[in-house]
Amino acid sequence: MPARRMTFVEALVEGIREEMRRDPNVFVLGQDIGPFGGSLRSTLGLWEEFGPARIFDTPISESAAAGLCIGAALEGLRPILDISFGEFLPSAMPQLVLHAPVVHWLTLGKARVPLTIRTKVGEGPYGGHPQCFEAWFTHVPGLKVVMPSTPADAKGLMKSAIRDDDPVLFFEHMYLYHGVRDVVPDGEHLVPIGRADVKRPGKDVTVAATAWMVHRALQAAHQFAAEGVEVEVLDLRTLAPLDVAGLLASVRRTGRLVVAHEAWKIGGLGAEVAATVAEQGFGYLKAPVVRVGAPHAPVPAHPTIRRAFLPDAQDVTDAVRAVLKYSA
């Protein structure tokens, strides 16, 4: 398949553009997504191609916008809601957790909500709105939650999310947004929802990570390679429903598991991953599962304490060393 190099956000926009060309029922709404081009250029170019019939700038009304999407979906449309930053998701919580996820089940399949909600989280170039709330949404039945780490996955998962007949919450990490250009396949490139991906194979330790932490884990894996330790980096990609089979297969290969995410450790996705492996893959484990995540403190603003707060490659390295101490 022919491919081009593009940034994470360019890949996201390409995925949206292709799906909008394909299906006239797909439209985008959100704040400053029209002529402004979206916060951090999240929708750059869409206004120029699709204009006011398909691209809708909303007032600052996250809750109404989310509810509007559900109503529009019940009438057969396929909305893409651009919530500028994950920190604004709580403003739309009732629609996102009580309403959108249950429609299909509640109506015995007579109605569905093919809604894609995209939002930016995590540490970014400007440091604003960094909080990572993705774990909250993995607790809710009926929601699919994805969080890619590469431009190719960003495009492929975006296309799958838009075609999916269920609500999909799409977390876009801000540090990756305008990062390195990477190879992205042209056209019909669909990454299935519900499948993790081995980003680097290894036989000694699995690091299951999300978004930016995938890159931190790859960095750590690279260093361990010099010591002869093979770290497998498993990009979870879909956080809900978890790819339990993919996770167990990796742990079975390596016998050791570190889970790494930028969100708070307590009550985070890592807890679910660790518990799942403890329940279903205990026999594979040669060491206790170790989690890497942020300390249980509010996210600080100043770069000095922000650096102290954020989990980094060193934290992954320390965790890997901790699980390596146990021998079979």
Added chain:
Amino acid sequence: MIEDPKTAVAMHRWMVLSRVLDEACCQESAHWFPSRGEEAVPVGTFYGLRPDDVCAPGYRGSPIVFVMRGVRLEQVWAGALGKRTSFGRGRHFSFTAPIELRVLPYIAGDLGPIISQATGTAFAQKYRKSDAVTAVSFGDGTSNRGDFHEAVNLGGAWRLPIVYVIQNNHWAISMPIERATAAKRLADRAAGYGIPGVAVDGNDVLAVHAAVQEAVRRARAGHGPTLIEAETFRMRGHIAADTASYRSAAQVEEWQGRDPIRRLEERLLAAGVLSAEEAQAVWAEAAQEVGEAKAAAQRHPDILPTDLGLDEIFSTPLGGA
């Protein structure tokens, strides 16, 4: 004078049926939300809408709207009795509706979100360039939620084809509207969103219907939303079991004299549209229909543990669209 006797007679029948059904459901369930005295709002609002229009009735008194849209009484009873034949097979409450008839369900138990969702069906109607409209009704208490304010503002900004109807029954459980807001008239809130606000006697079904139909015409013509406040009164407690001891008997008595069904009957009789015998017959028929429907629904199968539907959560299976 009654301008459109056919419509008036039809709405009379629906209101009587609503009253009889509601009383019977209150007998059946201590948790039913009684609608006695408020029938003119759902009937006047949702009567006469087209099949491609979307109805989003507030929960109190909504079953009659389902019946007006074509649901059989027996199925309403199946919901009230918790039978397997209910709309959601026991997955949601009986005051939620069959989506295939373009009646928006109460997806969850929190009040307010349906106002935004109805704004969304209106958005879709406009997106598709159809002249269909959406009508949504909700309580005075719900109109204090942010959902109301965000949705009505958005509907106004985008000139969406929707009619917002506040069923102001003066009470939100034990909270009187006078203590919930300093606004004197809830219809005045429309001014803040740049749309017309209309206050109407919510115990006069003809007035409610006329106001809503005027708003529907505006919406169909592309002139955007209207906010209607229909002033009525919650004659019983919040739920059937609620004795409403927190309010004065005098207030209830005062509203007793403005019963919407009796008022319409008196007008129909005075105008010679209906005879006393015919009015009697409407009540008798309603009682019979409701009784028969209940008896039939009682024979419906019960809900099974397997109806939990664990494999029906998602529409698209995992691993690929």
